[in-house]
Amino acid sequence: MGFFDFLNEKIAIDLGTSNTLITHRGKIAIDNPSIITIHQITGKILAVGKEAGMMRGKINKNIKTIYPFKDGVISNLDATDKMLKTFIKRLSSFNVSVFTSSYNMIISIPCGSTEVEMRAVQESAKRLNAKKVFLIHEPIAAAIGGGINVLEPKGNMIVDIGGGTTEIAVISLGKIISGQSVKIAGNTFNEDIIQYIREYHNLHIGESMAEKIKIQVGSAVNSLESPPEKMKVEGRDLLTGKPNQIKISYTEIEKSLDKSITHIENALLETLSEIPPEISADIYNTGIYLTGGGSLLRGLDRRLSQATELPVHLGEDPLETVVKGSDIVLKNLDRYVNVLVTKKRY
Numbered sequence: 018m019g020f021f022d023f024l025n026e027k028i029a030i031d032l033g034t035s036n037t038l039i040t041h042r043g044k045i046a047i048d049n050p051s052i053i054t055i056h057q058i059t060g061k062i063l064a065v066g067k068e069a070g071m072m073r074g075k076i077n078k079n080i081k082t083i084y085p086f087k088d089g090v091i092s093n094l095d096a097t098d099k100m101l102k103t104f105i106k107r108l109s110s111f112n113v114s115v116f117t118s119s120y121n122m123i124i125s126i127p128c129g130s131t132e133v134e135m136r137a138v139q140e141s142a143k144r145l146n147a148k149k150v151f152l153i154h155e156p157i158a159a160a161i162g163g164g165i166n167v168l169e170p171k172g173n174m175i176v177d178i179g180g181g182t183t184e185i186a187v188i189s190l191g192k193i194i195s196g197q198s199v200k201i202a203g204n205t206f207n208e209d210i211i212q213y214i215r216e217y218h219n220l221h222i223g224e225s226m227a228e229k230i231k232i233q234v235g236s237a238v239n240s241l242e243s244p245p246e247k248m249k250v251e252g253r254d255l256l257t258g259k260p261n262q263i264k265i266s267y268t269e270i271e272k273s274l275d276k277s278i279t280h281i282e283n284a285l286l287e288t289l290s291e292i293p294p295e296i297s298a299d300i301y302n303t304g305i306y307l308t309g310g311g312s313l314l315r316g317l318d319r320r321l322s323q324a325t326e327l328p329v330h331l332g333e334d335p336l337e338t339v340v341k342g343s344d345i346v347l348k349n350l351d352r353y354v355n356v357l358v359t360k361k362r363y
């Protein structure tokens with residue numbers, strides 16, 4: 018790669034509550050949990066991303082695990098800076114810290130982001146030496162990444178279930194015309210599972226175990242065509258204090274998640290009830306596009322389809338659609354300029 022190619026570097030970043038994805042030269046180069054661990058006393062970074070994720074729940078009191086984002090937005094600016102800096106360094110194929118002030122960056126943000134939250138993202142990006150920083154709303158990026166033509170005068174409905182938020186958006190002519198950001202998503206599902214197992218099995222389990230359960234035996238419906246086998250779950254018995262093991266089935270997990278999924282269903286129905294009739298007609302024909310890691314929960318598409326009486330399409334690689342869409346926009350700025358979030362000057 019020549020020097021001048023370097024001047025055209027483009028980076029798309031999906032700063033997620035659970036995962037941070039970064040594309041570089043059109044490929045996903047970073048796909049890591051959004052976690053860092055630091056030493057409590059010295060403040061030194063001990064691990065970032067995957068390595069920090071592996072330490073989750075198994076740390077001593079001198080080590081602190083930090084999640085830089087909460088509910089889709091930056092909750093710890095310093096940790097965000099440190100994490101992003103490490104990821105950007107890892108992107109470099111050179112042996113030196115190459116990224117000078119000559120690359121363009123696009124970052125996806127939840128549609129409910131406030132001016133202050135957007136400024137925090139901008140400032141963090143500026144400290145990474147980006148030449149230009151563009152912002153895009155996550156559902157628009159997800160739609161583009163999922164292959165939907167968002168620029169046509171036709172309504173499309175996207176539901177992006179992430180770790181911290183579920184973003185519901187109706188898009189037409191490149192803009193969100195209706196929608197909402199609900200703070201119920203994958204992390205809430207994990208909390209529901211922890212709570213259920215504590216209540217019904219007197220077992221205290223950690224966050225990573227809850228995540229494993231959700232993936233292995235999680236379900237949004239109580240009857241599955243090919244049900245997963247019961248799963249062995251280990252934790253601390255609340256009555257004896259000793260380590261213990263139980264077996265858990267997908268129907269129990271369905272029960273534990275029911276309340277949260279009902280919330281998502283209601284938010285969807287509310288958004289549908291607020292859109293103009295012409296757009297309603299479009300959505301009646303096209304249905305709903307479901308994406309984000311949370312959409313991988315077994316039977317969720319079926320359940321949302323039953324609740325809305327609309328077809329629900331599950332996209333491919335739902336964990337990657339937002340960053341892929343952002344990358345497409347950055348590469349085709351002339352075509353997509355109208356979909357970008359218009360920033361105030363700070």
Ligand SMILES: Nc1ncnc2c1ncn2[C@@H]1O[C@H](COP(=O)(O)OP(=O)(O)OP(=O)(O)O)[C@@H](O)[C@H]1O
Binds near residue numbers: 032089309
């Ligand atoms: N197979 C699976 N079944 C159920 N949930 C899953 C599965 N795989 C991943 N998830 C969940 O997807 C969520 C992460 O999704 P994603 O990476 O789209 O969110 P994010 O972008 O980090 O979050 P946000 O958009 O809220 O900031 C996590 O809660 C994770 O547990």
